[in-house]
Amino acid sequence: MKNDQNISVEALRNFPTFSELTRNQLEQIISICKVHTYKKNETIFYDGDNYKGFYILLNGSIKIYKLSYDGKELILHLIKPSESFADVPLFEGGGYPVNAQAIADSVLVFVPQKEFIQLIKNNSTLCLNMLVGFAKKMRLLTQKVEDLSTKGVSNRFTKFLLDEIKKSGTDKLPEPFIRLNISKKNIASYIGTIKDTLSRLLKKLQNEKIIRISGKSIFILDLSKLKELAK
Structure with missing residues (x-):
């Protein structure tokens, strides 16, 4: 320090x-x-x-x-x-x-x-x-506990993507995106899963043309579908 x-x-x-x-x-x-x-x-x-x-x-x-x-x-x-x-x-x-x-x-x-x-x-x-x-903070923590206990990995990750897009200010663009400044391991831990599961999910979302990945950036190709998965 x-x-x-x-x-x-x-x-x-x-x-x-x-x-x-x-x-x-x-x-x-x-x-x-x-x-x-x-x-x-x-x-x-x-x-x-x-x-x-x-x-x-x-x-x-x-x-x-x-x-x-x-x-x-x-x-x-x-x-x-x-x-x-x-x-x-x-x-x-x-x-x-x-x-x-x-x-x-x-x-x-x-x-x-x-x-x-x-x-x-x-x-x-x-x-x-x-x-x-x-x-x-208490409301966010309560929501996180609820998500971890009642929702699947796909739902939690797509919700994470939507939250990050909003924070990045790109949610109104034709192709919203986020830049990942943290590792897959940390993201996986945050959504309550492991790195291998997250990697498979990313590949699945790419194959379904919901997202595309370029370097450390994730671009959203189908925002409506992403929102549907996050419900």
Whole structure:
């Protein structure tokens, strides 16, 4: 990990929780933050480590995961730029409840717990924004648990593709696409399967002319069919 103290108001404003704050309020937050850079595969924290604060991703990609008793990895979230993680334990203390690892070279803003709590005590807007963020995370996690327990691999993967297309902003193009910046192994873990099963599914979707793959990009040839498979 490498530390760098520079962060701009504009970069912090891209984070949804902070988007409605004034410049003065953002500068107060910046004054307590630190910017850390992590290399690919570097661990940010382990499950059970003492909680020190939460993170906002500026660049790169982070996986949030748990390990089962037999060592199997279950990816709970794939964090994209302008998203936060490890903010749910902010008010309860204790340890980090999950593991976090960079799956690409990444730049993070670290927000320390004690100093941040002091700030939000005097800022109701920031406090409400944090609560809204927590509610969204709980809803997404509940949906993920439901998908893993009731839906098949094909359904979960096609839903993953649709979500990523929307995030990439290409969903309105004649041929929507996503660029995969993470490995097939990580994607497979995220949707609750193994790499070989995912590879077979990708080949099947290509043969049915629903998608085409070029390098690390997946292009959607039949969006209607993809949406049907995701139901």
